[in-house]
Amino acid sequence: MVDVAREAGVALRTVSRVVNGDATVGDKLAERIRQAIDRLGYQPDERARQLRSGRTGTIGAAVRHIADAHPVLRAVDETARGLGLTVVAMSTEDDPVREREAVMSMCRRRMDGIIIEPIADGHQYLQPEIDSGLAVVAFDRPATGVSVDTVLSDNRGGIELAFGHLAAQGHRRIGYIGDDERIHTGQQRAAAFRDCLRRTGVALDGMVHPGPIEPGRIGAALDALRAGPEPATAIVTGNHMSTIEVIRALGPDFGSTALVGFDDFGLADLLRPGVTVVAQGDREIGRTAIELFRERLAEPARPVRTVIVATTLITRGSGEIAP
Amino acid sequence: MVDVAREAGVALRTVSRVVNGDATVGDKLAERIRQAIDRLGYQPDERARQLRSGRTGTIGAAVRHIADAHPVLRAVDETARGLGLTVVAMSTEDDPVREREAVMSMCRRRMDGIIIEPIADGHQYLQPEIDSGLAVVAFDRPATGVSVDTVLSDNRGGIELAFGHLAAQGHRRIGYIGDDERIHTGQQRAAAFRDCLRRTGVALDGMVHPGPIEPGRIGAALDALRAGPEPATAIVTGNHMSTIEVIRALGPDFGSTALVGFDDFGLADLLRPGVTVVAQGDREIGRTAIELFRERLAEPARPVRTVIVATTLITRGSGEIAP
DNA sequence: GTGAAAGCGCTAACAT
């Protein structure tokens, strides 16, 4: 910048004014400075600018996999862009240690706020940062140990949608295979599913299979559901990874057992049959996260809010197989 | 930091030493400072640190879709992490304007280097940054207008692999549907495919269909291939989006025409038949990109290198259908 | 409308 000032024969401050679009600079001077900037290929140093001005205009997103399909992240990115905010994403890889590393690295960069898909069990470490003005929004799962704005899917409603859809077609023995119950969504969905079974008066024995998403575990759960005198005629899965692993494990049998998956996924329409799913409102979740974020920045003392986003059923064939 | 120094009753510089793990601080003192840091919840300001020290330890990745499955990005991220570098990814959405915005924003943050999946036609604007020390590595497609280190897939070899596989099974009439030839990979792959046809003495008329990936265009290309007295019995696609759209367009006919896709994609094994593909060496590409990046940083004046990464055939069924 | 000085939070280069 000092070079630009020398080149244009003005004071440092005047260059700064032009760079920031300050109108209080004479037209001729401004033009001369702009030419000097181009000639020197000058780019303002964002770090120095942020350091001095305090704000960063940047929001960090700590999500499970930066490199996976992540519709919520995309919605966050698009919404933020429209507001002139920059989104910087980091992967947590479902690892509490990496989550904390990512979040801390965001704090060290003094981001205005972070949007986080929580994994770890305790997020107490965020409290000091929140106290000093960091805006935090959790999505998909609630953060624990701190009170922050949160956007969640209607897990219970989604399971009821899936279960009801299958029951309406006459299925009586409906099984569930989903995520580990130590994970919030896994717990919520398994619990909601048990309630559905109870409500229809079906015994729970061996019908609900939460656990880690591993081929062996999924295969065993499937075997258990299909064994015995009264095998399950329909299956509800707890997230898109469960759905895919169940289809993989079913192999050629996919299509003979009814299946409704939680979470939509790419190519769900290309499988045969197409996969009927309960889709989460990804765009709505992303949009809401940014909205909560901005409200928090505008009014830091505002009471914490939790928003629940509805799910919808998308029928494609696999959920419309008769008992 | 000044607060920490006061709290511990030492000079600023000593706190800085402890934060940076400088060994030249007495054990007792270091411990006292660490306690003060914890008590105050102090986090060093990364911006100030970078501003002063010059280095950022950060590498920017400008890729097509941050939120899509992107195996190369994942490999880049993992490799970089192992080296203590931070990767910050931004989406270009295949838009030259956004690409330039993303890259410029990285320059303003004074990143040590950028890894870019080029879209735009002219990357001359990078020259001044390169001259002032920015390390740039292109992957998937070469950058134009500047000379930078590059990692590419063996597009020609991949097409030959796909074509040869189908020809070996007796297919004579093999068609191609792929990306627009204005895109580098689209051009390379279509050209390689034409050469394959010529070599086997088959007329090219109506067998090669490059163009935008849109359902209408793909459907028309497919109709053209299957029309006439001698319809194509096998199809090679030019990238994973083409593959998916072709399968979608084939509908129930998928499985009657042989198909080999360029690019592997998630769930390719779950379709029926499974999709035979020519897979790119994503991990290898990512690893190589970081390697070139580091070599460039170590030796800025080194001549520019281009590395070609091999492809492999993965047979899953769709490519093993008889003529 | 423009310029000079001060300082954001930190580290490099010297003292001591």
Place this chain on the structure above:
DNA sequence: ATGTTAGCGCTTTCAC
């Protein structure tokens, strides 16, 4: 082994 001084590149404050 610890403290002092200077300054990274910019914006803010206040004077002209």
